[in-house]
Amino acid sequence: MTASDQAQQPVLRLSNITKRFGALCANDDVSFSLGRGEVIALLGENGAGKTTLMNILFGQYSADAGEVEVFGQRLAPGNPRAALDAGVGMVHQHFTLAGNLTVWENIVLGTQALTAPRLRARAAKARIADLSKRFHLAVDPDAKVGQLSVGERQRVEILKALYRDARILILDEPTAVLTPQESDALFATLREAIGLGLSVVFISHKLHEVMAISHRVLVLRHGRLVAERATADTSHEELAALMVGGAVSSPKIAPMPPGPALMRLSRVSSKGEGHAPGLQSVTLTLHGGQITGLAGVSGNGQGALSDLISGLAMPSSGQLEIAGEAITDWSPRRALARRIGRIPEDRHHTGTIADFDLTENAVLETYASDFARHGWLDWAAARAHAEALIQTYDVRCPGPDTAIRLLSGGNMQKLILGRVLETRPRIILANQPVRGLDIGALNYVHTRLAEAREQGAAVLLISEDLDEIMTLSDVIHVISQGRLSPAFARGTMAPEALGRWMAGDGFAEVAHAS
Template sequence: MHIELRGISKHFGEVAANADVNLEIKAGEVLALLGENGAGKSTLMKILYGFYQGDSGEIVIDGTTVEIDTPRTAMALGIGMVFQQFNLIPALSVAENLMLAYPKSPWWQSRHRPVWSTVLENLTKLARDIDPSKLVRHLAIGEQQLVELAKVLNLNAQLVILDEPTAVLTPQESERLWALVRQLADSGRSVVLITHKFEDVEACADRVAIMRAGRLVEVADARGKTIDEMVTLMMGQHQVAANPSVKSPQKDIQKLWIKSISAKDRRAAIVDIELQLAPGEILGIAGVAGNGQRLLADAVAGLAVLDNGEVILDGEVVSRLGRQPVNPNRNSKIGYIPEQPLENGVASDLDLTTNLSLHRLVGMPFFPKKQTEQAQAQKLIDEFNVRPSDPTKLAQDLSGGNLQKLVSARELSGMPSLVVACYPSMGLDILSTRAIYEQMFKHAERGACILWISEDLDDLLQYAHRIAVLSHGKITGILPAASADRQTIGLLMTGARKTA
């Protein structure tokens, strides 16, 4: 399949998401679509997928101009897309979600073993450890990503569009995905990777298309561009932030004590977690997706009921056995960036001003002046580069990366004693990632402690003071980041090795 996008433009109000974009997607190639958050990458691909309609321009497939008015039309033409925000039904099993999206699958075939085997084939290649009978709501975010990809592969799409496909995958899962992407291209299919990760480009891309401020600024061979050149094209005249610095924590002082906590929910369980953090300490939590990271974060933030133990911050109990979860907005001492901001970090049908004001609004005897709140919201929006930058916009109008920045702006804008950050850089470009890290580390410098859950081992090794590895809900090892290595952490992540 050979696709040409000609003169594509798309406006949202006065914002030009795409401006006269001309892009060619060749058969049998992997095209990496790069750009900072808000550059227009996802919008362009959503137009190709029929999710949006362009204001002007045309789409040409194999020499014929086509009108793609819905995703159904796109799928009929052989175009499939995996979004950052997943389209799975949480109350159904993995297999049932795959069956619903499987072509030519009447209800009477749904229990036939040959059909099940075919439906599950791509999932088995991607993630052999995912139980097809497990409910989607019990899956970790990385596992849901793989199920979504399996859905698209089942459609036998000739063009597969992947929006930030490795953002929440482990190194092993990413390598498996890269191999599969190359297999798809080698078989004649086309793949578009919307990504911020240069590892994706180096691992499997043939060409790169770089967007900035809604425009396509360059298309080049992937091997012909250095990382520095691509960053410059992505950011334009922006000064790319230097790597933030991390100071040593204050030793022999206990600020946060996670005291032998155990908890469980429908997704996972954590067992006898014992951790102590000093003022200014950054403790990274590494682990394969679905091993209790989300539950650990909720427990520490006071959102989960504990079956055992307690969490003590600055000598005060945040959570203990039998205590009902508390609203994090009532505890200004904790800044919490959740794993899925759209699901549990924002009120999607409220505007950006209200979402950024949630901490201040709780407990107020009167509603603050609208102009004052908007001015404070605008300051945070500009500081964290949230796009669109209009504080009256609804949160649901933001892309995944901008939602991440919105929640981070709110949770890092106060003076928390503890920051619990779950995948804070997920879906963010280099500039935004370094800006978020800089804000996190500033809190550490003034004495707050940081519990940082991430699957980016390179960042944990570079910035954390210590790394605790979580496997099957248990801590299998705690290592000084300065002397740790990926191989040792990988063994601890699988549970194949434990440290004292």
């Protein structure tokens, strides 16, 4: 059966879906259909409307116009139960599992009547065992979900959908939290699934994955379906151009000799927050004029390291040195005083105060040192500073009196970037600086970071995106379970090799060798 035959018998058809949030049109007249045994990739930048579209399909939102048909039946809008009953299963970007329950309990949750005296465990487990064998989804049904790795949790999510007889699987950015190896295992499972007649909608903004797994690619831009291609007939470059509506460029990192060591961590350990691991005897040196990339799957100690550098946490053991000086007293304000610029991971909750206007957010770190005398604020100077930042860093906004929550993520990040760079920092912590940004803003941020490097700043770039790390970094470390790999010079490591470190393999070898 060819791809065009498959498309003739759609298991799923979306017709003219439109969804508005206030002035924003998240989906604008989107139509497509999905054939049996087909994988379509929904490609688009963050904010292009992919997740909204899938939430409509799954019944979490109801569309302003248009309808959804599953196996020829019109789906009642705004009702996830109806979608589940019709055979649609969704694996969300953020998992929806109860950590204190076991795998099988999580899977069964909601499928048996609440009034039943007890859950029928044996039948359920047998069914789960059968499913995991058929789809190569190895998990222990009696394990507590809280103790599983992220990859295993995703398998549970998929099993959950399969257990409910899903014939159509929707996967929202499934590889965002996986190592390359785990992603490969996921793809193997998906191939198994389509062999058994399931259909898959795969949401992503990673081009190589889309090329690897899908039959057809739909490109969304600003809520509109701008292109549809058979994967076999398209290329990486074409998809990238379609996604952003223009050519893509990334800054050139010209080789230059490393500058002085500006920050040194010597066998630093620190406590993690909640379930996240802390640092375990981490030794790291940041040189001026270098971008040091920190690769790793999220939640492996990146938070602890960035808290440490931002001044929020002290090492519980080991030594932190800045420009050759050992640090004993540490706080965000002291970090700022030592000219550490910080771009936090969460720009909405940590980097800015949503209801504060641009002026207030622009001076959030410097109001006391630069815009106040004897406790009196100079708002005129602060406003002028904000206006200068808006100009210099191309922050698109109505003006400095706008509440920052009204800005797009990219413009918010430009303001934070400006706030950091205007202090001429010697050390820059950039934690996931481009997550969720469109290509335009992404390139802007990367270019500015590369400029700061050229001017002699030491940049620590933390990212889950291996491509980003490999493109920008002079030196790469991998972090896993709070442990730091040795430094790898630019271009010396293949992605697969880094992936093994990300999965924690390399560390064992080092321990073995020593």
